[in-house]
Amino acid sequence: xxxxxxxxxxxxxxxxxxxxERWTVLAACELARRGYPVWLGYRYNHMARIAQRSGLKTxxxxxxxxxxxxxxxxxxxxxQKERVGFVIPTRVKEYWLGALGARAGGAQTYIRLGLxxxxxxxxxxxxxxGRLSRAIVVNARAIRVRLLETGFIPxxxxxxxxxxxxxxxxxxxxRPDPNPxxxxxxGALVERKRVDLLLRAFATLRHRHPHRPTTLSIAxxxxxxxxxxxxxxxxxxxxxVSFLGHQSQIGALLSRSDALVxxxxxxxxxxxxxxxxxxxxxxxLTRVGGITELIQDRWNGLLVSEGHLEHLAEAMExxxxxxxxxxxxxRTAYQYVRSNHSLDKMGDALEGLLTGRATAN
Numbered sequence: 001x002x003x004x005x006x007x008x009x010x011x012x013x014x015x016x017x018x019x020x021e022r023w024t025v026l027a028a029c030e031l032a033r034r035g036y037p038v039w040l041g042y043r044y045n046h047m048a049r050i051a052q053r054s055g056l057k058t059x060x061x062x063x064x065x066x067x068x069x070x071x072x073x074x075x076x077x078x079x080q081k082e083r084v085g086f087v088i089p090t091r092v093k094e095y096w097l098g099a100l101g102a103r104a105g106g107a108q109t110y111i112r113l114g115l116x117x118x119x120x121x122x123x124x125x126x127x128x129x130g131r132l133s134r135a136i137v138v139n140a141r142a143i144r145v146r147l148l149e150t151g152f153i154p155x156x157x158x159x160x161x162x163x164x165x166x167x168x169x170x171x172x173x174x175r176p177d178p179n180p181x182x183x184x185x186x187g188a189l190v191e192r193k194r195v196d197l198l199l200r201a202f203a204t205l206r207h208r209h210p211h212r213p214t215t216l217s218i219a220x221x222x223x224x225x226x227x228x229x230x231x232x233x234x235x236x237x238x239x240x241v242s243f244l245g246h247q248s249q250i251g252a253l254l255s256r257s258d259a260l261v262x263x264x265x266x267x268x269x270x271x272x273x274x275x276x277x278x279x280x281x282x283x284x285l286t287r288v289g290g291i292t293e294l295i296q297d298r299w300n301g302l303l304v305s306e307g308h309l310e311h312l313a314e315a316m317e318x319x320x321x322x323x324x325x326x327x328x329x330x331r332t333a334y335q336y337v338r339s340n341h342s343l344d345k346m347g348d349a350l351e352g353l354l355t356g357r358a359t360a361n
Contacts, residue, residue, distance in 0.1 A: 006085025007037040008354070009078065009107075011094045013063035015044050016222045017246050018188030019271040020114050023139075023163055024090050026271075029054050030164070030347040037082070041075070041094075050248065066096040075101025086354055088112055088137075096124075099132040108134040110353070114163075114268040116142050116289045119150050126152045135353060139163050140268040140290020159353055163271055164346025167338050171280040171330065172255045176323040180213035183316065184257040184281070186250060186272040187264075189222030194263045194286075194307070196224075196231055201263070201312040203235040208317065215240050217257070219247040254279035258326070259319045262286070263304070263312055269294050274341050277301070277333035282326050284315045298325070300333040 008031055012024045024040065032038040032055070040051040043063040051058050059078060062071045071094075079087065079102060089098030090112045099109040111133045119125050129136065129152070136158050138144050144160055147153045183202065187193050195218060202216045218228070218241065225243060232241045247253050250272075254260070260276035260283040267289040276283045277300065285291045286306040295301035302318065304311040319326055351357075 005036050006107075007039065007082050008086045008088065009039050009041055009059075009075070009082075009084045009098075011041040011061065011063070011075075011087065011089040011091075011098045012047055013043040013061075013091055013094050014047070016188045016190070016220075017046060017050065018190070018220070018222075019268075020090055020112075021047060021050075022271045023112075023114060025051055025054050025056070026164065026166075026343065027088075027346065027350060028056050030343050031350060032056060034347060034351060039078075039082070039084075041078075046246070053248070063094055063097065066093050068097055071097045072100045072104065076104035079105025079107045086110055090114075092117075095133075096128055099128055103132060110135050110137055112137045113143055113147075114139045116140070116146050116266055116268065118146065119153075121150060121152060125150075129153050129157075133157075135159055137161050137350075137353070138268070141293055142290045143268055159349075161346060161349040161353070162341055163269055163274055164341050164343040165271060165274045165278050165337065166251065167278045167342055168251065171334050174280070174327055174330065175258065176327070178258050180215045181259075181320055182257045183214065183216045183259050183261055184219065184253065184276075185216070185261055186219045186247070186253070186275070187262065187270070189218070189220050189224040189228060191224060192265045193222075193224075194265055195228050197263045197307065197309060197312060198261055199228065199231055199235055199237065199241065200309055201261075201316055202241070203237055204309070204313040205316050205320065206237070206240065208313075209320065212320065214320065215242070216261075217242045217244055217253070219244045219250070219253055221246050250275055251279060254281050257281050259284065259316065261312070261316060263306075264288060264291075265306055267291055273301070274337055277337040278341075280330035280334050282319055282329040282333065284312065284319065298329075300329060300336045302329075 041061045087102035102109040269290040283301045297303040302315045
């Protein structure tokens, strides 16, 4: 234990590994690299395995629901035993548990919110966001705007810290005429990701270009997987769509891909898009949440209307048929992420917040 630095406990109870979980591991690893004692509190074993492979220490917590007093007690005891100074819950369920456990153990709570979410004006939320937590970390201005609309969360409590990702030193070699052309989706297979719309758009694209070899790889797990696999079969895509499950080496997958498609109904600033941009993979994204803070249409990505099948298919077709556009986007996207979304930059902002050197931005 480094006596000069307080410990940090991240908490994540998700049954699937998505963007929030990716951020949690990356942020925890970055702070650990800077010399902080860091633990990841988890419920499901997949999160422990991923964290441990990344070199993080872990602690099992029940995290059953937001009234789970056993978890509150365990968090409080762990905080006291390990001299944890900061507790960072990353999902709604553990906000309450983490904040109560932190207070009982003598630590501070920094809520992390990575999705545009409405918060009702109820006593519980007023206490949690207004009094129990020291600060709220968001990864998009759109999230901050929604929080301010509550009327009970002050501006100075909300800190905008954009996600950081690993960035390769150089772009992979450009493939002007790939055969096949490889589309990819990376994320949790949940309703708001709209992978069903992606499958339908991909089917439309293949119908328009029957002689152009194209594939779609879907990397991720979640409760929608079986239904999406069935839809793929119904659309006649079985031979061209691959469900890969969780992929630990996202960079390797992206380096073999030609375009990322993320047709989400709600996002903050998605890690999958940042990682694609870092690997020079042009991305098609929807105009939701914080995505418009990240993407300028046809400069460092393509933007489409949320839920619009035809717009999505047209954007995918544009990347398929325009190597000049793909090459332009990959260069500008790589430079943009390199300048604005490095792990160092995110780590500096997080460390500044925890040590009191940061002000709300």
